[in-house]
Amino acid sequence: MRIVLKLGTSTLTHPTGNLNIRRVEELCKVCSDLKNAGHELVLVSSGAVAMGVGKLSLAERPKDIPGKQAAAAVGQCELMYIYDKLYSQYHHVVAQLLITADDIETPERAKNFHNTLARLLQLRTLPIINENDTVATQELGIGDNDTLAAIVARTIRADLLILFSDIDGLFTADPHSDPAAKLIPVVERLTPEIERLACGAGSKFGTGGMQTKLHAAHIATEAGVPMVIANGAQPAALYDLMDGKPVGTKFLAQEAEA
Numbered sequence: 001m002r003i004v005l006k007l008g009t010s011t012l013t014h015p016t017g018n019l020n021i022r023r024v025e026e027l028c029k030v031c032s033d034l035k036n037a038g039h040e041l042v043l044v045s046s047g048a049v050a051m052g053v054g055k056l057s058l059a060e061r062p063k064d065i066p067g068k069q070a071a072a073a074v075g076q077c078e079l080m081y082i083y084d085k086l087y088s089q090y091h092h093v094v095a096q097l098l099i100t101a102d103d104i105e106t107p108e109r110a111k112n113f114h115n116t117l118a119r120l121l122q123l124r125t126l127p128i129i130n131e132n133d134t135v136a137t138q139e140l141g142i143g144d145n146d147t148l149a150a151i152v153a154r155t156i157r158a159d160l161l162i163l164f165s166d167i168d169g170l171f172t173a174d175p176h177s178d179p180a181a182k183l184i185p186v187v188e189r190l191t192p193e194i195e196r197l198a199c200g201a202g203s204k205f206g207t208g209g210m211q212t213k214l215h216a217a218h219i220a221t222e223a224g225v226p227m228v229i230a231n232g233a234q235p236a237a238l239y240d241l242m243d244g245k246p247v248g249t250k251f252l253a254q255e256a257e258a
């Protein structure tokens with residue numbers, strides 16, 4: 001299977017904003033194992049801003065765009081350093097791709113991006129993509145890696161897009177404000193009722209909340225790519241997903257109109 005896995009900031013870091021070492025180590029182990037089993041994997045990883053905040057010892061996540069961009073520039077190095085170190089233990093080679101929406105929407109650039117990614121997969125590397133926060137301020141807006149992951153999944157015709165978050169999936173309401181909220185296991189169609197379930201960002205460091213995840217679901221499912229939102233706290237759930245077992249919320253791919 002060809003899988004695009006998006007890792008949100010809240011999956012990679014503790015609520016303090018510091019790296020969740022146990023989680024990231026587990027994730028790297030499971031992802032390495034999936035690659036060993038023959039699956040093609042592409043990661044879309046957030047976390048650059050949070051890592052930069054830690055590295056620069058800032059008291060909180062910057063609110064202004066240049067502040068976020070500076071933190072991301074520092075944090076992206078740290079993020080890739082950690083991935084490189086951990087994946088090297090399992091003899092996997094990582095590659096960094098920093099892109100913007102423009103890079104995929106402009107035909108010439110999209111071709112270049114696609115060619116690079118295809119060759120990296122052929123070379124059995126693990127491509128790790130993040131938004132190029134230094135220049136991307138309008139198209140995707142900083143923090144919308146959910147949309148970016150969906151665009152990537154569409155571009156490489158992935159078999160599955162997985163968004164790992166700090167929550168088990170899409171609920172009937174935000175469980176952080178409504179304890180009676182129930183998990184929705186399958187979404188067959190993105191109706192206006194489903195859209196209304198998404199509120200803003202839930203965690204201190206995550207930015208998109210459910211809105212950007214539903215936007216991603218639109219892009220992916222319309223392109224024929226099914227999408228799952230699952231809790232990144234259990235990286236081993238990836239094995240169940242590969243076995244076709246129900247995990248989190250699955251958004252079914254939409255059939256093309258005849």
Ligand SMILES: Nc1ncnc2c1ncn2[C@@H]1O[C@H](COP(=O)(O)OP(=O)(O)O)[C@@H](O)[C@H]1O
Pocket residue numbers: 007008009010011164165166167169170171172173174175176197198199200201202203205206207208209210
């Ligand atoms: N209907 C909903 N179901 C589940 N989560 C929701 C819903 N509406 C809003 N949320 C919020 O979205 C958050 C996940 O988004 P976010 O904090 O941006 O995480 P990530 O860093 O993984 O992208 C959840 O923690 C939750 O508080």
Ligand SMILES: N[C@@H](CCC(=O)OP(=O)(O)O)C(=O)O
Pocket residue numbers: 007008009010045046047048049050072130131133142143144145146205206207208209
């Ligand atoms: N490109 C940014 C994404 C920021 C962000 O928080 O995204 P997410 O956790 O996916 O809501 C970064 O790497 O920090």
